Amino acid sequence: MAPATPRSGKQSGHQPQRNAQQPGNPEVVDPIWLLKAAGVVLLAALFCGYLTFCLLFYQGQWQLVLHPDRSKPAPASIAGSHYETVHFGVDETGTPQLTGWWIPAEPNGRYTRETLLYLPGGDGSLADAEPKLAALHSLGINIFAFDYRGYGQSSATHPNERRMTQDAASAWQYLTASRQIPGAQVIPFGERVGAAIAANLAATQSQIPGVILDSPRTDLPKIVRDDPRTRLLPVGLLFHEDFQIASTVGSLKTAKLFLLPESAASLEMARSAAEPKVIVALPPSQANGPAYLEQIARFLDQLHPNR
Numbered sequence: 588m589a590p591a592t593p594r595s596g597k598q599s600g601h602q603p604q605r606n607a608q609q610p611g612n613p614e615v616v617d618p619i620w621l622l623k624a625a626g627v628v629l630l631a632a633l634f635c636g637y638l639t640f641c642l643l644f645y646q647g648q649w650q651l652v653l654h655p656d657r658s659k660p661a662p663a664s665i666a667g668s669h670y671e672t673v674h675f676g677v678d679e680t681g682t683p684q685l686t687g688w689w690i691p692a693e694p695n696g697r698y699t700r701e702t703l704l705y706l707p708g709g710d711g712s713l714a715d716a717e718p719k720l721a722a723l724h725s726l727g728i729n730i731f732a733f734d735y736r737g738y739g740q741s742s743a744t745h746p747n748e749r750r751m752t753q754d755a756a757s758a759w760q761y762l763t764a765s766r767q768i769p770g771a772q773v774i775p776f777g778e779r780v781g782a783a784i785a786a787n788l789a790a791t792q793s794q795i796p797g798v799i800l801d802s803p804r805t806d807l808p809k810i811v812r813d814d815p816r817t818r819l820l821p822v823g824l825l826f827h828e829d830f831q832i833a834s835t836v837g838s839l840k841t842a843k844l845f846l847l848p849e850s851a852a853s854l855e856m857a858r859s860a861a862e863p864k865v866i867v868a869l870p871p872s873q874a875n876g877p878a879y880l881e882q883i884a885r886f887l888d889q890l891h892p893n894r
Contacts, residue, residue: 637819644817645825649747651814652709652780652807652828655738659714665690666721673733675765676757685754686740687733687761688713690720696727698887701772702762703799704788705732706755708779709746712739716778722875723776726884733758748780748828755784759792770794774890779804783830789841797842797890799883803832805852836860844886846879865889 661672668690676685692699703723707716713734724730735754737746744750755775762768775798777785782803789798807829812822833856836843843864845857848871857866867882 641820641825644820648811648826649745649828651811651817652830653737653746654710655735655746656710656712656715657737657739657743659712659739661688661714661740662717665717665724668693668721668724673731673761675733675761676754684736684742684744685733685757687731687758688720689766690724690730690732692724692727692729697884698726698728701774701887701891702729702731702768703774703776704755704758704762704785705730706758706775706777706781706785706788707732707735707738708781708802709735709751710779714739718875719778722880723883726880726887728887731758731762748783748830751780752784752787755788756791759788771796774799774887776801778802780807780830783832783835786832786835786839786843790835790839795841797844797886798839799844799846799886800832800836801846802848803845803853803856804830805832805850805856832856833859836864842886842890844883846882 664670665688670691671689673687673689674683674685675687677683705716705720705723707713713732716732720730720732733754734741735746735751736742736744737750741754759770759773762773763770770792771794773795775785775788775795777783777799778801782800785798785800786803789795808822808826811817811826836856837859839861840863843860845853845860845864845866847853847857847866847868849868854866854868857864865882865886869879869882873879
């Protein structure tokens with residue numbers, strides 16, 4: 588019997604197959620999809636940029652209608668009359684935020700019992716109103732005038748309609764509480780945007796006997812809409828610094844004197860105001876002149892006929 592053939596150390600049978608897979612074909616991205624994705628990203632970026640632009644306009648819109656100035660020094664006197672510088676309107680730290688001028692009437696003045704609370708127009712500072720204040724003081728009346736926050740010597744907070752309305756309320760509080768002037772002897776006098784603030788003050792303080800509204804602004808929304816920088820913005824939705832006056836005087840029962848330029852919009856607003864009211868149209872050339880002051884004097888006489 589033949590001897591068995593010795594087996595080698597290697598096992599017989601099939602060799603093990605390798606598991607490595609052959610790489611498949613790379614996936615091809617459709618160029619149209621890439622263009623659509625890029626378009627979506629671009630639109631999202633433009634939309635975010637537009638929203639940012641709207642937010643910047645909303646926060647800074649006050650600069651389109653208010654133009655404060657803090658550079659002019661206070662005059663030494665008002666038409667030769669001395670005045671008292673007053674600091675009032677303290678904040679939570681006890682620091683006065685507002686600076687005003689108390690201009691007392693001459694001892695033999697015609698309206699020594701009355702006080703005009705002068706609310707400036709929103710441009711420049713109180714120093715620019717010196718001619719107006721001198722003319723009003725010549726009537727023989729006390730005047731209290733002040734700079735809103737952001738103007739003149741008042742605090743450096745930027746102005747807006749809400750803050751200016753608060754500042755007018757602080758001035759009223761100063762006159763009636765600190766100086767103990769009866770509310771029935773305080774007549775707000777508002778010029779331009781200050782006219783809306785004066786009307787609002789009269790609407791909130793029933794003691795006020797009358798309010799004088801000099802050249803009230805009714806064109807601010809149009810000015811903003813016509814500004815080239817706002818043409819692509821939804822101004823009607825975003826703009827709120829419009830110093831609205833028509834709705835206030837439309838229901839205000841306090842006596843009102845309108846001193847108006849020759850403007851159709853202003854006349855329409857005044858004619859729609861509630862009674863009692865006096866409407867006087869004067870050309871700009873007569874501002875602060877004798878006819879202007881005469882109309883104010885007549886109005887003051889009507890407020891206190893038995894004085």
